[in-house]
Structures are given as C-alpha cells and as structure tokens.
Amino acid sequence: MKNSPLSTRFRIPASFGSLLGLAVVFLLFSLWAGPPFYSRYNQVTMLTQSVIVAAGALGMTLIIIAGGIDLSVGSMIALSTVVIARALLAGAPPTWAALAGVAVGGVCGALNGFLVTRLGLVPFIITLGTLLIFRGAATGLSGEQKIDAPITWLNEMLTKFPSPSWTLVAVGVWLTVLLAIAVAVVLRNTVLGRHAFAIGSNEATARLCGVRVERVKLYIYTIGGLLTGFAGLMQFSRLTVGDPTAAKGMELDIIASVVIGGGSLSGGRGSVAGSLAGALLMTIIRSGLSMKGVPNWVQDVLTGVIIVGAVTLDRLRRESGGSE
Amino acid sequence: MPAPYRIEMLGLRKAFGATVALDGVDLCVPPGVVHALIGENGAGKSTLMKVLSGVQRPDAGRMLLDGDPYAPSGPLEARRRGVVMIYQELALAPHLSVAENILLGIEPASRGWIRRRKLEEQAREALAALGHGEIRLHAPVSGLSVGAQQLVELARALVLDARVVVLDEPTSSLAAADLSRLFEVIRRLRERGVSVIYISHFLEEVEQIADRFTVLRDGRSAGGGLIGEADRSRIVEMMIGRQISEMFPRLPHPTGEPVLELADLAAPGVRSASLVLRRGEIFGVAGLIGAGRSEMLRAVFGLLPVRRGWVKVATVAGPGSPAERLAQGVGLLSEDRKGEGLAQSLSLADNLTLSNLKPYLRHGWLDRSAQSRAALDWVEKISIKAPGPRVPVFSLSGGNQQKVALARLLHHDCDVLLLDEPTRGIDVASKAQIYELIGKLAQTGKAILFVSSYLPELLGVCDTIAVMCRGRLGEKAPAGEWTEHAIMTAATGAREAAR
Numbered sequence: 001m002k003n004s005p006l007s008t009r010f011r012i013p014a015s016f017g018s019l020l021g022l023a024v025v026f027l028l029f030s031l032w033a034g035p036p037f038y039s040r041y042n043q044v045t046m047l048t049q050s051v052i053v054a055a056g057a058l059g060m061t062l063i064i065i066a067g068g069i070d071l072s073v074g075s076m077i078a079l080s081t082v083v084i085a086r087a088l089l090a091g092a093p094p095t096w097a098a099l100a101g102v103a104v105g106g107v108c109g110a111l112n113g114f115l116v117t118r119l120g121l122v123p124f125i126i127t128l129g130t131l132l133i134f135r136g137a138a139t140g141l142s143g144e145q146k147i148d149a150p151i152t153w154l155n156e157m158l159t160k161f162p163s164p165s166w167t168l169v170a171v172g173v174w175l176t177v178l179l180a181i182a183v184a185v186v187l188r189n190t191v192l193g194r195h196a197f198a199i200g201s202n203e204a205t206a207r208l209c210g211v212r213v214e215r216v217k218l219y220i221y222t223i224g225g226l227l228t229g230f231a232g233l234m235q236f237s238r239l240t241v242g243d244p245t246a247a248k249g250m251e252l253d254i255i256a257s258v259v260i261g262g263g264s265l266s267g268g269r270g271s272v273a274g275s276l277a278g279a280l281l282m283t284i285i286r287s288g289l290s291m292k293g294v295p296n297w298v299q300d301v302l303t304g305v306i307i308v309g310a311v312t313l314d315r316l317r318r319e320s321g322g323s324e
Numbered sequence: 325m326p327a328p329y330r331i332e333m334l335g336l337r338k339a340f341g342a343t344v345a346l347d348g349v350d351l352c353v354p355p356g357v358v359h360a361l362i363g364e365n366g367a368g369k370s371t372l373m374k375v376l377s378g379v380q381r382p383d384a385g386r387m388l389l390d391g392d393p394y395a396p397s398g399p400l401e402a403r404r405r406g407v408v409m410i411y412q413e414l415a416l417a418p419h420l421s422v423a424e425n426i427l428l429g430i431e432p433a434s435r436g437w438i439r440r441r442k443l444e445e446q447a448r449e450a451l452a453a454l455g456h457g458e459i460r461l462h463a464p465v466s467g468l469s470v471g472a473q474q475l476v477e478l479a480r481a482l483v484l485d486a487r488v489v490v491l492d493e494p495t496s497s498l499a500a501a502d503l504s505r506l507f508e509v510i511r512r513l514r515e516r517g518v519s520v521i522y523i524s525h526f527l528e529e530v531e532q533i534a535d536r537f538t539v540l541r542d543g544r545s546a547g548g549g550l551i552g553e554a555d556r557s558r559i560v561e562m563m564i565g566r567q568i569s570e571m572f573p574r575l576p577h578p579t580g581e582p583v584l585e586l587a588d589l590a591a592p593g594v595r596s597a598s599l600v601l602r603r604g605e606i607f608g609v610a611g612l613i614g615a616g617r618s619e620m621l622r623a624v625f626g627l628l629p630v631r632r633g634w635v636k637v638a639t640v641a642g643p644g645s646p647a648e649r650l651a652q653g654v655g656l657l658s659e660d661r662k663g664e665g666l667a668q669s670l671s672l673a674d675n676l677t678l679s680n681l682k683p684y685l686r687h688g689w690l691d692r693s694a695q696s697r698a699a700l701d702w703v704e705k706i707s708i709k710a711p712g713p714r715v716p717v718f719s720l721s722g723g724n725q726q727k728v729a730l731a732r733l734l735h736h737d738c739d740v741l742l743l744d745e746p747t748r749g750i751d752v753a754s755k756a757q758i759y760e761l762i763g764k765l766a767q768t769g770k771a772i773l774f775v776s777s778y779l780p781e782l783l784g785v786c787d788t789i790a791v792m793c794r795g796r797l798g799e800k801a802p803a804g805e806w807t808e809h810a811i812m813t814a815a816t817g818a819r820e821a822a823r
C-alpha cells in the first residue's frame with residue numbers, strides 16, 4: 001500500500017517470474033553443458049523446436065485468461081497437417097494449402113466456442129470430447145495413414161539455415177513473434193482483450209456490466225483455434241507429411257507453457273511473454289538434458305518437477321510481493 | 325408534455341419456482357427524487373431492482389421510462405437507456421484495474437481499440453466526483469479494502485449520464501465518514517434531475533436522504549409516502565407487522581478471566597494492537613474503513629501473518645492456523661460473505677453445519693435429517709427466510725445469506741467469537757434478534773470481539789469499546805463513556821482530544 005511506492009510505480013509484470021526462470025535455466029545449462037549447448041546453432045535449433053508449442057500457447061493464453069481451457073489443440077494440429085497435405089496433393093498452391101490449414105483450426109475453435117456457450121457445459125468436458133472428434137476426423141481424412149505431400153516452400157518455414165542468411169532464423173519463428181505481438185496488443189488494447197480478462201476474473205460481474213459474455217467466448221475460442229491452426233502449419237513444415245497421429249499429448253505441453261508463464265487456470269491471469277517464456281523453458285530443459293545424455297524418464301520427471309515448481313514459485317512471489 | 329414520472333413500474337410479478345418474490349408491485353418515481361425502498365430480508369427489494377436494471381425479466385407487469393415503454397433485454401440496454409444499478413453484492417472483476425472496472429462494459433473505444441487515455445480520464449472524473457480522487461486507477465481492485473471497492477462500484481454509476489440510479493444497500497459496508505460523502509453525491513444527482521432509488525436497512529439514513537419511501541413486504545407494497553410524514557415505529561410496523569419492543573435488549577452478564585490477549589500485535593495493515601478480552605465480555609471495535617480492524621481479526625485467526633507481538637488464546641500463546649484456532653474455540657465471521665463466507669452452491673443446511681459436522685455423524689455416515697433439523701432450528705432462531713433447509717444459498721436474499729454465515733459460526737459453538745460486521749445487510753427486526761442472541765452468548769460465558777461500522781449497535785450492544793485508527797488500536801473504555809461523536813473523533817485521528 002502506502003509503504004511501497006516503488007513497487008506501485010514499477011509494477012512487476014506477471015511474466016517476470018518465467019522470464020527470470022528462463023534466463024537462470026539457460027545460464028545453468030550453459031555452465032553445465034558448455035559450448036555445444038549455447039552455440040548459435042543450438043540456440044537456433046531450440047528456438048525452432050519451440051515454435052509449435054509456442055504458437056499453440058498463444059491461443060491457449062487467450063482461452064485460459066478468459067477462464068476456459070482447450071484440450072483439443074493437439075488433435076487440431078494433427079487435423080491441420082492432414083488438411084494441408086491433402087490440399088497440396090490435390091494440387092492447391094502452397095499458400096492456399098497453408099491458409100486452409102489455419103482455417104481448419106479456426107473452424108475447430110469456433111465449434112468449441114459454440115458448444116461451450118450453447119450447451120453450458122464446462123470447457124474441460126466439451127474439449128475432451130472434441131479432442132477425440134478432431135483426432136478421429138484427422139485419421140478418417142487421411143485414410144488412417146501418413147500423407148506424403150509434394151515438397152514445397154512450406155517445408156522451409158522451420159529450416160535452421162534460412163536464406164537469405166541475414167534473416168537469422170526461419171520465417172516460421174518470425175511469424176510466431178509477429179503473432180505474439182499481435183496477441184499481446186489485442187489483450188492489452190482492445191475491448192475484446194479486456195473483456196476476456198473480465199470474464200476470466202468474474203464472469204457474473206462481466207455479465208452484469210453488459211459484457212456480451214457468449215460472444216466474447218466464441219471469438220476467443222475461434223482466435224485460439226486460428227493460432228492453433230498456425231501451429232499445425234508449423235508442425236506440417238517440420239514433418240513434411242500430413243500425420244493424423246501428430247502432436248499427441250501436445251495440449252499438455254501447451255497448457256503447461258501458459259501456466260509456467262503465470263497463467264491461472266481459474267482465469268483472469270496470463271500473459272503472452274510469460275507463455276512464450278514457458279514454451280522456451282520446456283524446450284531448453286529437454287534439449288539440455290538430452291544433450292547431456294540424461295535418460296528420457298529422468299527428463300520427464302524433471303520437467304514435471306519444474307512445472308510444479310515454477311507455479312509454486314510464482315504463487316509465493318505474488319503472495320509475498322505485495323505489490324498491491 | 326413530459327411524463328410526471330421518470331420511472332413507472334406497474335403490477336410487476338416474478339416467481340422463482342415456488343417462491344413468489346414479487347407479487348404485483350407498483351412503484352413510481354418522479355425525476356429529481358430520492359425514493360427509499362425498505363422491507364425485511366427477502367421482501368423482494370433486490371429482485372424488483374434487478375427487474376428494473378434488466379438482469380431479470382418480470383413474469384408479468386410493465387414499466388415506463390419517461391413515459392416510453394421500457395423492457396430492457398439485459399443490463400447493457402438498461403445502462404444505455406440510463407438506468408444504472410449498484411448491486412448489493414460487490415460486483416467487481418478482481419484482476420482488472422480500478423479504471424477498467426469502473427468502465428467495464430462501456431469502455432471508450434474506437435473500432436474495438438480501447439482508448440486508454442479517455443478511459444483513465446473518465447474513471448478519474450468519476451472518482452473525483454465521489455471525493456475519492458486518491459484511489460489509484462491502475463491498482464488491481466483485489467488489493468482494495470471492501471469500502472474502497474464499493475467506491476469503485478459507485479463510480480461506475482457516475483460515468484454514465486444516468487437517469488435512474490439504483491443503490492442496493494450501498495452503506496452496508498461504508499463507514500460513517502464515507503456516508504456523508506455518499507449522501508453528498510446522491511444530493512448532487514438529485515439536483516441534476518436523476519431519480520435515485522435507495523435500498524437500506526438503516527432507517528436513520530433513509531430519514532436523512534430520502535424524500536419518499538415504499539415498504540415492501542412479501543413481494544407486495546405495504547405502504548409508503550413522504551418521509552417527513554412517517555415516524556420510525558410506523559415504518560417498522562409496516563415492514564414486519566408489529567412493533568419492536570426493544571432494539572438493544574440488555575442482558576446482565578458477568579465477565580471472567582481473560583480468554584484472548586493481544587500484545588503489541590503487528591500484521592499487514594495492523595501497526596499495533598493490544599487488548600484483553602474476558603469471558604462474558606462483548607468488546608466493540610470501531611474505526612474507519614481501512615483502519616485495520618478486519619486485518620486484526622484475520623491475524624488473530626491465522627489468516628494473516630503475525631509480524632510482531634503475540635496472540636494468547638486462553639493460556640496458550642503463539643501463532644495458529646485457522647484450523648488450530650477453531651480447535652482452540654476461536655471462530656471468525658468474515659466480512660466478505662460472498663468471497664469466503666459461504667459456499668454459494670451448497671445448501672443452507674450444508675453451509676450451516678460445514679465447520680462442525682460431528683454431531684450429525686452416525687458411524688461415519690452423515691445423518692441428513694438431523695442436519696436439516698438443526699438448520700431449521702437456526703432458521704427459526706434468527707428468522708432466516710428460506711423455502712427449506714436444502715435450498716442452495718445463492719437463491720437466498722442478501723440479508724438471509726448473511727444470517728446463514730452468522731448462524732454457522734454460532735452453531736460451531738466457539739468460546740471466542742470474532743465478528744466482522746455481523747449484521748451487515750440484515751433487517752431491523754432480525755438485528756434485534758441477533759443482538760439478543762449475542763447478549764445470551766455473553767451470558768453463557770462466551771467472549772465476543774465485535775467489529776462494526778454501525779455505531780448505534782456498538783454503543784447499544786457492547787460492554788467495552790476501543791477505536792482503531794490507522795492500524796493502531798486505542799485504549800478501551802466502557803461503552804457508557806463513549807458517544808458517537810467521541811468515537812468518530814477518535815477514529816479520524818484526534819484521539820485524546822475527544823474523550
């Protein structure tokens with residue numbers, strides 16, 4: 001209150017903890033694993049690796065802030081890769097195929113939003129259902145097998161050696177960064193974004209104040225779906241095939257990224273910077289550990305510990321910080 | 325020709341299942357008039373106002389706004405047409421900032437982009453109009469005290485050019501100092517020709533601010549008229565159908581050994597509090613909103629960390645968690661019944677017995693009928709108006725929810741009761757019942773720490789009173805030595821000069 005004027009003027013952003021954690025973890029691994037870890041090559045590799053989860057986390061951030069959850073994003077990503085591969089096979093130009101992949105995510109998201117607002121069931125249940133529906137649709141559409149698509153520039157979107165070389169990282173990384181900025185601006189500066197926060201924070205109040213809760217939720221799920229569709233495009237770019245089994249369980253990585261980044265599953269809290277930091281953090285840990293030859297099961301245990309630890313730390317920081 | 329009435333509500337009916345909340349109510353308010361709406365808990369006041377503000381649709385009846393038909397499809401349309409309501413339950417979004425809460429739903433925007441500067445400007449103006457320009461616009465409201473939160477809500481009404489402003493028990497959590505400021509705002513609205521509908525359980529306030537009044541009883545209007553022409557006992561009779569013999573029944577109760585001691589206690593919001601509470605004593609704590617009274621109770625109950633000093637319960641000194649405190653026989657009634665007092669979707673009986681289920685266990689099984697019987701017992705004792713023990717708490721009226729929260733604490737059978745604004749939102753007749761109950765508890769040797777912003781009840785019920793000011797608890801003195809004036813001076817900081 002009055003005794004901490006500093007902390008009121010320079011409010012610590014919600015993403016501070018995860019950004020700090022990211023820096024610390026990066027430093028620790030650099031010391032432990034040495035140059036192979038912090039080499040430019042490995043940095044670029046990790047950045048490209050984290051793009052899919054990061055893109056998915058952008059959409060999930062919106063949804064979680066509005067007090068929702070979307071368990072179907074992994075299936076959406078798979079469906080999106082299948083649609084892109086099918087479109088390419090059918091002779092569509094790469095740009096159109098890519099747009100189709102993003103659009104199918106938007107349609108899936110809109111369906112989730114529609115069901116959540118119309119049926120009045122909790123999003124956990126609805127999206128648990130659509131998780132199976134979308135996965136089934138992907139499998140059916142692909143004829144239960146991987147679809148080889150002709151090689152196009154779409155497969156270059158996540159390359160580690162971009163050309164021209166002054167672009168430093170692949171175009172997919174840049175697109176993700178642009179989208180992240182866009183989502184952050186939407187959250188901060190638009191009515192839609194602020195209403196998403198309001199709904200996650202106190203839905204009844206938002207309703208009493210005349211916020212069109214249903215419409216906002218529908219938009220949020222749809223935008224989330226579009227961003228997931230983009231994640232699907234990135235997945236396709238990496239795999240170069242349409243794979244109905246792709247991204248199984250990735251919804252958990254995506255949700256974990258948002259939560260590590262300061263998102264609250266009860267809504268009202270979350271940030272784009274935090275979620276991106278969360279996605280990077282998970283990639284760095286996996287990459288660093290496998291570089292040191294740590295067995296997979298240990299990696300899993302450690303990742304789990306880190307998720308719980310990060311959220312606990314964030315909570316402690318909020319309780320003791322007393323910036324309010 | 326302009327319509328003589330700003331708002332006309334004609335023959336309104338509304339039922340919730342078998343409960344008839346409104347049974348053909350008429351209410352007409354001219355422009356520039358403050359109209360008080362009074363009645364027992366559960367009489368239908370809030371429901372009537374929810375119909376007016378578009379939250380609920382009436383089953384029958386119609387409304388006119390300035391002579392035009394008015395049937396809002398939702399709260400947004402009502403707000404757009406100039407009907408603004410401040411709800412009985414604080415309704416804020418805790419993660420949003422003060423400014424964003426004030427303008428929630430009506431943010432100044434062009435093509436979906438928020439115009440931040442305008443938003444802050446409007447919010448600042450609204451707070452300044454309330455005389456509370458000091459509230460920080462960027463602070464998240466979760467960090468504000470209940471009183472400050474209410475000011476934020478009031479500011480919400482002022483940003484719009486309102487034609488009708490409804491205040492549903494705006495003062496149930498405001499301290500006296502804020503009250504005069506609120507009244508000033510209301511008078512300003514009246515001068516601008518706004519119709520103000522004012523719901524309150526404090527008749528002295530109603531007499532002070534309102535021009536006319538209507539009494540609701542069981543969903544019907546039971547009378548009304550000009551405030552100047554009605555006396556208080558007449559109004560009470562209209563409300564409950566009988567007179568109240570005594571508002572503050574005094575029961576003799578001897579005090580015994582100390583059961584709760586605080587020595588130089590410091591906690592977040594509390595700078596220094598020392599007190600000795602004895603068995604059979606009713607100890608009142610007065611003070612302004614934000615003086616640290618609630619924080620003191622919460623620190624004692626283990627909800628806030630103790631930074632310095634100690635708490636001694638009976639003979640055991642040291643900090644304790646809420647569960648330990650309950651085991652030691654210390655119970656707390658929170659001032660925030662919606663946030664932490666009650667499990668809204670659980671039934672009345674479940675809520676009432678939640679903290680003490682043991683008496684209803686038979687070989688590990690819950691005896692639901694015994695639980696219901698106990699609940700009915702309390703429903704009787706403090707006149708909770710509810711269709712049955714198994715209705716969910718959210719379907720009860722505000723005052724009746726408060727009664728459930730209080731009943732749970734009383735049911736828990738604590739030796740030391742920490743009561744934070746226990747009669748908030750409770751009607752006159754039930755208050756008298758509760759005061760009597762508190763007196764009886766003291767008679768049986770319970771000790772009560774009674775925090776309240778309603779000075780008449782502190783002076784009428786307590787044995788001793790101390791005043792808290794800016795985190796410091798002053799010396800206690802017998803209630804007979806205090807006057808309202810002396811308490812207010814002490815609360816605002818001019819402590820010793822007044823006594």
Ligand SMILES: Nc1ncnc2c1ncn2[C@@H]1O[C@H](COP(=O)(O)OP(=O)(O)OP(=O)(O)O)[C@@H](O)[C@H]1O
Nearest residue numbers: 340345365366367368369370371719720721722723
């Ligand atoms: N959503 C609901 N579902 C069921 N019953 C309800 C609901 N809302 C109100 N009621 C019932 O309608 C009646 C009137 O309630 P209302 O809230 O209007 O009372 P009130 O006059 O505002 O009382 P108080 O002084 O306690 O605030 C009560 O019996 C209450 O139980």
Ligand SMILES: [Mg+2]
Nearest residue numbers: 370412721722
């Ligand atoms: Mg009410």
